[in-house]
Amino acid sequence: MPDLLAARSQMAVSLAFHIVFAVIGIAMPLMMVLAERRWQVTGHAIYLDLAKRWAKGTAILFAVGAVSGTVLSFELGLLWPRFMEFAGSIIGMPFSLEGFAFFTEAIFLGIYLYGWDRVSRRAHLWAGVAVAVSGAASGIFVVIANAWMNAPTGFALLNGQVVNVNPFAAMANAAAVSQTLHMTLAAYAATGFAVAGIHAFLLLKDPANAFHRRALEIALIVGAPAAVLQPISGDLSARHLAAHQPLKLAAAEALFRTQAGAPLTLGGWPDVAARETGFAVRVPYALSLLAFHDPHAVVRGLDQVPESDWPNVPAVHFSFDVMVAAGSYLALVALWTGWLAWRRTDLAHNRWLMRALAVATPLGFIAVEAGWMVTELGRQPWVIYGVLRTADAVTPMPGLMVPFLTFTLLYCFLGVIVAWLLYRHIIRSPAVPEWRGFYMPPGSGA
Amino acid sequence: MTLADVLAGIVFVALNAYAVLGGADFGGGAWDLLALGPRKERQRELVAEAIGPVWEANHVWLILAIVLLFTCFPPAFARLGTLLHIPLSLVLIGIVLRGSAFTFWRYGSPGGEDERRWGVVFAIASLMTPLLLGTAAGAIASGALGDGGRGSGDFYDTYVAPWLNPFALSVGLFALIAFAFLAAVYLTLEARERELQEDFRRRALASGAGLFLAAVLALLLSLDGAPRVRDGLIFAAWAVPLHLLTAVAAASALVALWVRRWGVARVAAAAQVSLILWGWALSQYPYILPPDLSIAGAAAPAATLRLMLGVLAVGAVVLLPSLFYLFRIFKRPDA
Numbered sequence: 001m002p003d004l005l006a007a008r009s010q011m012a013v014s015l016a017f018h019i020v021f022a023v024i025g026i027a028m029p030l031m032m033v034l035a036e037r038r039w040q041v042t043g044h045a046i047y048l049d050l051a052k053r054w055a056k057g058t059a060i061l062f063a064v065g066a067v068s069g070t071v072l073s074f075e076l077g078l079l080w081p082r083f084m085e086f087a088g089s090i091i092g093m094p095f096s097l098e099g100f101a102f103f104t105e106a107i108f109l110g111i112y113l114y115g116w117d118r119v120s121r122r123a124h125l126w127a128g129v130a131v132a133v134s135g136a137a138s139g140i141f142v143v144i145a146n147a148w149m150n151a152p153t154g155f156a157l158l159n160g161q162v163v164n165v166n167p168f169a170a171m172a173n174a175a176a177v178s179q180t181l182h183m184t185l186a187a188y189a190a191t192g193f194a195v196a197g198i199h200a201f202l203l204l205k206d207p208a209n210a211f212h213r214r215a216l217e218i219a220l221i222v223g224a225p226a227a228v229l230q231p232i233s234g235d236l237s238a239r240h241l242a243a244h245q246p247l248k249l250a251a252a253e254a255l256f257r258t259q260a261g262a263p264l265t266l267g268g269w270p271d272v273a274a275r276e277t278g279f280a281v282r283v284p285y286a287l288s289l290l291a292f293h294d295p296h297a298v299v300r301g302l303d304q305v306p307e308s309d310w311p312n313v314p315a316v317h318f319s320f321d322v323m324v325a326a327g328s329y330l331a332l333v334a335l336w337t338g339w340l341a342w343r344r345t346d347l348a349h350n351r352w353l354m355r356a357l358a359v360a361t362p363l364g365f366i367a368v369e370a371g372w373m374v375t376e377l378g379r380q381p382w383v384i385y386g387v388l389r390t391a392d393a394v395t396p397m398p399g400l401m402v403p404f405l406t407f408t409l410l411y412c413f414l415g416v417i418v419a420w421l422l423y424r425h426i427i428r429s430p431a432v433p434e435w436r437g438f439y440m441p442p443g444s445g446a
Numbered sequence: 447m448t449l450a451d452v453l454a455g456i457v458f459v460a461l462n463a464y465a466v467l468g469g470a471d472f473g474g475g476a477w478d479l480l481a482l483g484p485r486k487e488r489q490r491e492l493v494a495e496a497i498g499p500v501w502e503a504n505h506v507w508l509i510l511a512i513v514l515l516f517t518c519f520p521p522a523f524a525r526l527g528t529l530l531h532i533p534l535s536l537v538l539i540g541i542v543l544r545g546s547a548f549t550f551w552r553y554g555s556p557g558g559e560d561e562r563r564w565g566v567v568f569a570i571a572s573l574m575t576p577l578l579l580g581t582a583a584g585a586i587a588s589g590a591l592g593d594g595g596r597g598s599g600d601f602y603d604t605y606v607a608p609w610l611n612p613f614a615l616s617v618g619l620f621a622l623i624a625f626a627f628l629a630a631v632y633l634t635l636e637a638r639e640r641e642l643q644e645d646f647r648r649r650a651l652a653s654g655a656g657l658f659l660a661a662v663l664a665l666l667l668s669l670d671g672a673p674r675v676r677d678g679l680i681f682a683a684w685a686v687p688l689h690l691l692t693a694v695a696a697a698s699a700l701v702a703l704w705v706r707r708w709g710v711a712r713v714a715a716a717a718q719v720s721l722i723l724w725g726w727a728l729s730q731y732p733y734i735l736p737p738d739l740s741i742a743g744a745a746a747p748a749a750t751l752r753l754m755l756g757v758l759a760v761g762a763v764v765l766l767p768s769l770f771y772l773f774r775i776f777k778r779p780d781a
Contacts, residue, residue, distance in 0.1 A: 088519075110500055110776070407539075
């Protein structure tokens with residue numbers, strides 16, 4: 001394996017691992033605070049149990065997220081020193097803001113987890129709110145830095161030297177709004193549906209279980225609105241790509257030829273040599289319509305640049321389809337849930353809905369991972385789009401296969417353990433039988 | 447003093463905070479491994495209770511130092527990442543294992559079979575991380591991370607020799623003992639029972655003596671290994687007053703431990719470790735990475751530095767009250 005590929009793979013593994021914990025760290029505190037608030041309002045112990053159970057899960061996941069995030073901040077220098085030397089002064093500011101947001105999150109999570117008996121009920125709830133808000137803020141700051149890599153601005157180049165650095169302008173880059181919106185919604189949708197899915201699965205066996213019913217309710221309150229809004233934010237992202245990163249959109253849509261009235265290509269396998277995508281479903285004019293809100297607009301294809309500057313078209317196209325498919329499924333299930341809730345149906349006794357939710361459990365996270373594949377692979381061969389090539393940013397140190405394998409093994413090991421711990425303590429929890437059969441009619445108490 | 451100097455100073459303040467706060471959390475892990483005697487389990491329990499609510503917040507000081515470094519001094523960060531790739535990767539593995547093992551241990555299976563196993567991983571990672579972090583600091587101080595080292599072709603000379611040498615390793619040892627010393631001193635204050643206080647008092651006194659020996663060893667090895675640090679620590683105008691202050695802090699810590707004034711000992715021990723760190727920083731000033739990369743030479747453009755100062759001011763307004771609140775809840779002597 002060449003060193004560049006090893007470095008990219010290590011970064012990919014580190015990001016793919018960390019993002020799961022980062023996403024949960026954004027949304028889980030919100031659910032925990034909602035449960036605690038309901039406990040304080042209704043006085044029903046079931047919500048306290050829920051809040052404590054979710055807090056326990058947050059504790060495990062936040063710790064792994066914190067340390068794997070530290071790895072990433074170092075890896076920027078360990079693997080991409082030339083990128084950081086170039087970009088540090090331009091884009092370090094959102095990272096520093098993220099540092100403060102993360103600091104706040106860690107402080108108040110400590111207070112939340114260990115302070116049940118040490119601070120007032122009010123202060124405890126507000127500590128949870130501080131965790132939820134600063135968690136979302138740190139995610140937003142990091143994504144702003146990534147958005148800059150897609151839409152670099154806030155500096156000028158003079159004979160290869162960076163001049164006229166303006167960190168505020170760099171933060172206000174063209175991709176910032178669409179990317180942060182898309183990612184933040186994704187965090188709530190993925191976590192909300194993962195939790196809802198688990199409890200829906202358990203409700204299939206025991207639909208009257210009040211604990212799972214309440215958990216499902218709160219998880220859906222967090223996940224469903226985000227899942228419904230996500231396609232709108234996706235549309236914003238697609239239009240941004242069409243205007244600013246046409247090659248990424250072309251790769252995502254396997255659009256080899258620049259054309260007016262471009263079709264939307266669903267599925268299929270792009271054959272790069274033949275410049276065509278076999279076995280695909282094409283929706284005429286749909287891509288032009290989505291990208292420019294005009295069925296006859298010209299969409300730029302891969303033919304705009306030489307093939308050596310293309311991203312990996314099959315990988316980007318496949319990831320994009322996976323993301324869109326998983327996201328659409330969540331949005332449809334969310335709409336269905338909303339309709340049933342509006343009709344005041346008892347959700348937990350609707351077996352088809354519970355099955356559909358159980359299927360959704362992993363889909364949000366699959367969409368998150370696939371979405372990052374689209375944005376990262378779609379930017380290649382550039383690390384800073386149009387400015388610095390990934391191959392020019394990598395460390396000169398040889399033998400990068402060794403750290404890549406080491407960190408991959410470490411993360412596989414940790415992943416297995418975290419999954420097992422969560423299964424053992426959060427889902428198959430000893431306290432559940434206490435609530436079994438304890439039926440609470442919908443609308444009572446809450 | 448330039449703007450770049452101020453920001454370099456702030457990066458070092460973050461490192462200093464990491465050393466006296468996060469460092470003590472690592473030191474706690476060392477005492478977990480060395481838990482002995484009839485109160486073995488209670489010692490471990492005390493360490494875990496002391497670390498639990500604060501270790502994640504303390505850990506963020508390191509992240510803050512890193513992001514400030516790569517924002518304000520990008521070439522220094524790039525060179526550190528390149529030449530210290532191996533020890534820093536090992537530090538990361540240590541950080542990952544320490545943090546996750548601690549959480550798995552505390553939130554895992556109370557009383558279960560695997561509980562102690564995670565405790566062992568936590569303790570070993572707590573030893574490994576400061577040792578390697580100190581070694582990396584030793585490599586910086588020794589002036590081995592010059593630009594000349596880059597791209598010379600020889601893997602060992604470029605990526606291994608700068609840190610795998612007696613001086614750098616002696617700094618690693620020093621860091622390990624310093625963190626263990628801090629942890630033992632803090633734990634005398636955290637302990638509720640008289641016997642536990644005495645356990646950690648003995649440990650604090652022993653590691654305090656060990657710290658002195660490690661300092662002498664590092665100083666002796668610096669004669670050869672780190673001439674700049676040696677010259678700074680011996681001949682500079684500030685050297686004598688700084689050494690006097692450090693000696694006063696060290697003596698106060700030991701005397702306070704001896705007469706069981708735990709609160710005084712905590713302040714004096716933290717001051718002692720901080721003064722040693724600032725001695726290192728002053729000895730290599732104006733270089734951020736001796737022998738050739740100066741603070742001015744590595745500094746980001748003035749626009750970035752000015753903005754970062756603003757970010758730090760705003761950040762401090764959020765951070766400092768929050769930190770104060772955290773420590774008031776969990777670290778008040780009567781809490």
